[in-house]
Amino acid sequence: MRHDDLVDFEAYRGELTAYCYRMLGSFHDAEDLVQETLLRAWKARERYDPARASVRTWLYRIATNACLTALEGRGRRPLPSGLGAPSDDPWAPLAPALDVPWLEPFPDARFDPEVRADLRLAWLAAVQHLPARQRAVLVLRDVLAFSAAEVAEQLGTTVAAVNSALQRARAVLADVGDADAVTEPDDPEVRAVVQRYMRAFEAADVPALVRLLADDAVLEMPPVPLWYRGSGAYGRFLERVFALRGTGWAMRALTANGQPALAAYAPQPGGAYELNTLQVLTVTAGRVARNIVFADPGVFDAFDLPREIRKDELRRER
Numbered sequence: 001m002r003h004d005d006l007v008d009f010e011a012y013r014g015e016l017t018a019y020c021y022r023m024l025g026s027f028h029d030a031e032d033l034v035q036e037t038l039l040r041a042w043k044a045r046e047r048y049d050p051a052r053a054s055v056r057t058w059l060y061r062i063a064t065n066a067c068l069t070a071l072e073g074r075g076r077r078p079l080p081s082g083l084g085a086p087s088d089d090p091w092a093p094l095a096p097a098l099d100v101p102w103l104e105p106f107p108d109a110r111f112d113p114e115v116r117a118d119l120r121l122a123w124l125a126a127v128q129h130l131p132a133r134q135r136a137v138l139v140l141r142d143v144l145a146f147s148a149a150e151v152a153e154q155l156g157t158t159v160a161a162v163n164s165a166l167q168r169a170r171a172v173l174a175d176v177g178d179a180d181a182v183t184e185p186d187d188p189e190v191r192a193v194v195q196r197y198m199r200a201f202e203a204a205d206v207p208a209l210v211r212l213l214a215d216d217a218v219l220e221m222p223p224v225p226l227w228y229r230g231s232g233a234y235g236r237f238l239e240r241v242f243a244l245r246g247t248g249w250a251m252r253a254l255t256a257n258g259q260p261a262l263a264a265y266a267p268q269p270g271g272a273y274e275l276n277t278l279q280v281l282t283v284t285a286g287r288v289a290r291n292i293v294f295a296d297p298g299v300f301d302a303f304d305l306p307r308e309i310r311k312d313e314l315r316r317e318r
Helices: 009-024 027-043 055-071 121-127 132-143 148-155 159-175 188-202 206-211 231-245 297-302 311-317
Strands: 213-221 224-229 250-256 259-267 272-284 287-294 308-310
Touching: 009 027, 009 055, 009 132, 027 055, 027 297, 055 132, 055 148, 121 132, 121 159, 121 272, 132 148, 132 159, 148 159, 188 206, 188 250, 188 259, 188 272, 188 287, 206 213, 206 231, 213 231, 224 231, 250 272, 272 297
Parallel strands: 213 287
Antiparallel strands: 213 224, 250 259, 259 272, 272 287, 272 308
16 A cells, blocks of 8 residues: 555554553553554554554454453552452542552543544453453454454454454443443533532531432542441541641642542642642442552543642633
8 A cells, every 4th residue: 555545544543542442451651552553554654554453443352452461460550449348447548659650530521522432431440350362352242342253363263263352341340330321421410420529528518418329329548458438437537638638728629530539739838729639529329339540640640630720710710
């Protein structure tokens, strides 16, 4: 195929990034592997055969091979709830486990809406339990809708092997929960719940926050390995947060992984607010069912979040 006839590889960067993120559980690693994929494709462009596969399918084969190589010898990327029992001590030490490769959130605002489907953090945490090739089969077949024959070609295997791997992967993910029960961030009911949560958090109103929680709500805070289950434990931990960091917080609404999210800014002397956490919410049946709270500076950078805002900026935003 002539050089001039090749589709612009850059047009596929967004969807390839989402694919590699689903495979790896790390946004930063996904970006690196997509760059590697596009570089490999550019170097091999003269060998591309349109009779065998579309450009898109060919790029996914390169990306899949890059992901499988990257996953060799690696453990899964967990969330704290996947490592042990919940804590019952709201004052337990918040010691980060920096040796754990934690699951990272996906910055929706940097990508077109069509590439952000099927990125729920709970689903991604479950996918991390799959062997790498099963993971690839599941994502390529169930998320990206490639045919079994296309996936077999991408993985260098048979259609029967692809179908068998898909069946095993689906069985592992059967307990993740019903995706249809998780409402979208732009759903009016979800927006109302998030707005009430923001106002209550800014006011340090723990009883109001607890009323917005599901009875079995989960709070987890990677890279801190402990986590809490139940609205009572969640509320007691928030009392600790406000006792230590003060009241009068500032919140910004955004989305991550196709879920509502909040950037939480803690009050500072002189009227400034310092970025404290990125909180990714799961809202079901009009209640906050889960809050995954990220405090990693690398996550803040991926979301292009300012480290500090001032009162006058906050007034302009509102």
